[in-house]
Amino acid sequence: MTAPWYKTAVVYEVDVESFQDSNGDGIGDFPGLSSRLGYLAELGVTCVWLNPFYPSPNHDNGYDVADFCGVDERYGTLAQFDAFVTCAHDAGVRVVIDMPFNHVSVFHPWFEAARRDPASPYRDYFVWRADKPDDSAEQGAFGELQGGVWAYDTVADAYYYHSFYPFQADLNVANPAVVEEFKATLRFWLARGVDGFRMDAVPFLVHQEGVEQPYALLRELYAAITAVRPDAIQMGEVNVAPEELARYFGTGDQMEMLLNFHLNAHVYLALARERAEPIERALRDVPHPPPGGQWGVFLRNHDALTLSPLSEDERREVHATFAPAENMLVYGGEVRRRLAPLLGDEARVRLAHSLLLTLPGTPVLYAGDEIGMGDDLRLRERDSVRTPMQWTAGEGAGFTTAPKLRRVRPIVDTGRFAHARVNVERQEAEPNSLLAFVRRALRARRELPEVGTHSCDVLPSPHPGVLAVRYASDARAVYVLHNLTGSEVSVKAAWAVGAREVFADGEYEAVGAVGVSLRPYGFRWFEGAS
Numbered sequence: 134m135t136a137p138w139y140k141t142a143v144v145y146e147v148d149v150e151s152f153q154d155s156n157g158d159g160i161g162d163f164p165g166l167s168s169r170l171g172y173l174a175e176l177g178v179t180c181v182w183l184n185p186f187y188p189s190p191n192h193d194n195g196y197d198v199a200d201f202c203g204v205d206e207r208y209g210t211l212a213q214f215d216a217f218v219t220c221a222h223d224a225g226v227r228v229v230i231d232m233p234f235n236h237v238s239v240f241h242p243w244f245e246a247a248r249r250d251p252a253s254p255y256r257d258y259f260v261w262r263a264d265k266p267d268d269s270a271e272q273g274a275f276g277e278l279q280g281g282v283w284a285y286d287t288v289a290d291a292y293y294y295h296s297f298y299p300f301q302a303d304l305n306v307a308n309p310a311v312v313e314e315f316k317a318t319l320r321f322w323l324a325r326g327v328d329g330f331r332m333d334a335v336p337f338l339v340h341q342e343g344v345e346q347p348y349a350l351l352r353e354l355y356a357a358i359t360a361v362r363p364d365a366i367q368m369g370e371v372n373v374a375p376e377e378l379a380r381y382f383g384t385g386d387q388m389e390m391l392l393n394f395h396l397n398a399h400v401y402l403a404l405a406r407e408r409a410e411p412i413e414r415a416l417r418d419v420p421h422p423p424p425g426g427q428w429g430v431f432l433r434n435h436d437a438l439t440l441s442p443l444s445e446d447e448r449r450e451v452h453a454t455f456a457p458a459e460n461m462l463v464y465g466g467e468v469r470r471r472l473a474p475l476l477g478d479e480a481r482v483r484l485a486h487s488l489l490l491t492l493p494g495t496p497v498l499y500a501g502d503e504i505g506m507g508d509d510l511r512l513r514e515r516d517s518v519r520t521p522m523q524w525t526a527g528e529g530a531g532f533t534t535a536p537k538l539r540r541v542r543p544i545v546d547t548g549r550f551a552h553a554r555v556n557v558e559r560q561e562a563e564p565n566s567l568l569a570f571v572r573r574a575l576r577a578r579r580e581l582p583e584v585g586t587h588s589c590d591v592l593p594s595p596h597p598g599v600l601a602v603r604y605a606s607d608a609r610a611v612y613v614l615h616n617l618t619g620s621e622v623s624v625k626a627a628w629a630v631g632a633r634e635v636f637a638d639g640e641y642e643a644v645g646a647v648g649v650s651l652r653p654y655g656f657r658w659f660e661g662a663s
């Protein structure tokens with residue numbers, strides 16, 4: 134039986150507005166993105182996840198949607214979206230789009246109608262209270278910056294619920310009409326050829342007062358999607374305690390993929406401590422996905438790095454190592470840095486990529502991390518990690534021809550990560566660049582589908598700083614070693630005798646009697662008998 138496509142995919146998260154501008158207005162767009170499909174295919178990407186591109190006042194990077202079935206004119210037209218999907222498919226790249234169903238912008242026509250007229254059918258699309266409920270115990274997703282979860286609307290003279298910012302009014306999923314709108318939206322985009330949806334803020338979406346069976350909604354959405362396209366997926370943003378995760382997978386009839394936030398936070402703890410134990414623990418903590426279920430493995434994304442799966446003390450350790458300055462944090466302890474500046478030296482960045490590609494699941498890369506882009510801590514909140522893609526050393530970084538003041542966000546142009554130093558063009562010309570390394574690693578990973586399709590056995594650690602895992606199919610076994618420490622180590626492993634190395638951080642002597650050696654932050658992937 135061949136594995137479903139998403140189990141052997143390489144996903145690349147990209148925000149249209151900061152990737153490639155085609156018409157010089159300073160804003161990335163669909164024709165620009167289409168023109169970069171060759172780059173993505175060459176990199177080894179087989180699926181893009183697009184951040185929201187719908188009409189939006191854009192107060193939360195498009196996660197404040199004003200029309201679920203359109204394209205914001207800043208990014209192009211629906212026809213240009215369609216052309217992008219066609220080109221992507223021709224290039225062997227699938228398209229997954231972000232779906233923030235938990236809320237809409239307060240400028241969405243549904244909310245406009247709801248606030249004006251208590252008798253409107255849209256009134257009940259939202260969650261209202263005549264008097265302000267006590268929300269002192271409920272902080273909301275953005276902590277203090279958010280200002281509670283109930284906002285007073287002067288037009289409605291009532292309070293509405295918002296899990297996120299006050300300009301994002303939560304939709305009332307207890308109202309069947311709202312669920313019908315969701316389904317119609319999914320069908321609209323499936324008809325345009327998309328291969329799936331990255332479902333935003335799923336725990337917030339399903340858990341709502343008055344809803345007795347929260348996960349039934351996920352089954353309903355699954356049914357609506359698979360009725361049209363049996364192979365289209367939902368990839369859920371589900372950052373909850375490990376014991377709750379299975380409820381989001383269901384029995385293979387809810388969400389196909391869940392982004393593994395628990396593992397993500399523990400990867401940083403392991404890197405900070407230079408110890409394998411936190412990763413081993415995280416792999417034990419999370420449930421086995423049901424048949425058809427899959428983890429999405431990631432290092433960074435467009436948000437701040439949330440360390441909520443860690444204890445207070447563990448979080449402090451990660452902060453001390455990777456985010457020592459106050460302005461690197463936001464929302465009470467999330468890290469608003471990109472991968473490369475966060476980890477510091479390039480050996481660790483490569484090690485992290487190797488982990489990304491060999492921990493159980495489907496890797497989800499964040500655009501720009503493959504060249505080690507930096508961040509801009511002068512920008513507000515999470516904008517620090519959303520600066521434009523750095524294609525060249527030229528003015529506008531090959532992203533745009535627009536002058537500075539018209540660019541969607543500033544291009545990083547000073548310091549170690551300035552576009553003059555860190556850019557695609559330069560790294561394409563350099564055989565040992567990070568980009569060249571990531572391309573090679575993705576190619577090697579494609580030859581090891583077991584990582585995405587078979588269960589992961591954590592092998593007894595031969596050294597506290599070395600993570601050893603195995604994926605065994607009937608035909609063979611894949612073994613992967615990572616040295617999380619800054620020192621050279623050598624470990625003994627019975628399986629290594631006769632195993633063939635398929636990828637590593639550099640050249641190594643063949644496995645000998647002394648064992649398998651690993652350079653500081655080194656890693657080696659092997660295939661052997663199962």
Ligand code: NOJ
Pocket residue numbers: 193194196233297333334370435436
């Ligand atoms: C999660 C998204 O990843 C984040 O960027 C957004 O702000 C919130 N959901 C609200 O939609």
Ligand code: CA
Pocket residue numbers: 154155156157158159160161162207
């Ligand atoms: Ca543009």
